[in-house]
Amino acid sequence: MPDEKKDECLECKKKRKEDARWRQDFPVTWEGDNYVTRREMVKYLALGSLTIAGANFVVAAIPQVIKAAPMPRLRIALASSIPIGGSKLFSYPTEEDPCIMVRRSNGDLVAYSQVCTHLSCAVIHKEQENTLFCPCHQGYFTVEEGRPYAGPPTRPLPRIKLEQQGNEVFAVGVEV
Amino acid sequence: MSTRQAQGTTLFTALLALIGIGVVVQLWLLAASVDAFLRHENRTSVHAAIGSAIVFLINGLLVLYVFNFDRKIKAH
Numbered sequence: 001m002p003d004e005k006k007d008e009c010l011e012c013k014k015k016r017k018e019d020a021r022w023r024q025d026f027p028v029t030w031e032g033d034n035y036v037t038r039r040e041m042v043k044y045l046a047l048g049s050l051t052i053a054g055a056n057f058v059v060a061a062i063p064q065v066i067k068a069a070p071m072p073r074l075r076i077a078l079a080s081s082i083p084i085g086g087s088k089l090f091s092y093p094t095e096e097d098p099c100i101m102v103r104r105s106n107g108d109l110v111a112y113s114q115v116c117t118h119l120s121c122a123v124i125h126k127e128q129e130n131t132l133f134c135p136c137h138q139g140y141f142t143v144e145e146g147r148p149y150a151g152p153p154t155r156p157l158p159r160i161k162l163e164q165q166g167n168e169v170f171a172v173g174v175e176v
Numbered sequence: 177m178s179t180r181q182a183q184g185t186t187l188f189t190a191l192l193a194l195i196g197i198g199v200v201v202q203l204w205l206l207a208a209s210v211d212a213f214l215r216h217e218n219r220t221s222v223h224a225a226i227g228s229a230i231v232f233l234i235n236g237l238l239v240l241y242v243f244n245f246d247r248k249i250k251a252h
Binding site for chain 1: 202205209213229
């Protein structure tokens with residue numbers, strides 16, 4: 001009987017030894033595996049900082065690398081067809097870009113994108129108030145510069161560059 | 177733990193917090209940069225990128241400083 005017990009113990013020792021060998025091969029516990037030291041955290045943060053700085057440079061470089069396609073020159077109206085205080089709707093540079101042209105009180109023609117810079121509703125010209133008005137959220141823009149002066153919009157309307165040749169008015173570009 | 181080691185732990189924690197704040201500022205700059213890009217205001221994106229690079233340099237210097245400090249403590 002004592003010999004049998006001794007044999008068992010030897011078996012246990014052997015097993016423990018095997019366990020130890022297994023642990024030697026895979027020494028990392030789950031707790032140890034998930035533990036992040038302060039040094040590692042600092043390294044990760046520094047790498048994150050580098051990545052974000054890189055992303056910022058990419059965002060800044062995109063407009064320098066990808067130049068916008070040249071704007072078309074489109075005939076949009078006859079100047080004589082728009083009276084002082086009157087307006088005309090047109091599309092520029094594509095059919096999906098609605099714009100509005102207004103003749104100011106001094107006789108000059110100005111044109112803006114009709115898409116409100118708040119939530120993209122279409123602005124309309126209010127002749128009596130001499131203003132561009134967005135009916136969705138009561139946004140007001142000046143006719144002179146397309147600048148917002150009342151309501152939720154904070155950014156001006158993109159201005160359409162116009163050229164007049166004789167009686168014909170052409171749209172030649174967009175000033176954002 | 178020696179006084180120097182305790183000092184090192186405090187320094188490490190403080191610099192970790194500083195670098196963390198720097199990364200948050202960079203994230204804010206990135207968000208502003210993307211916003212400006214979508215509004216076609218390219219100058220803002222360039223300024224945000226320069227600001228982000230400066231914050232990264234500061235973060236890098238802090239990391240170098242703290243690892244040099246660590247090396248000195250281990251050498252003692």
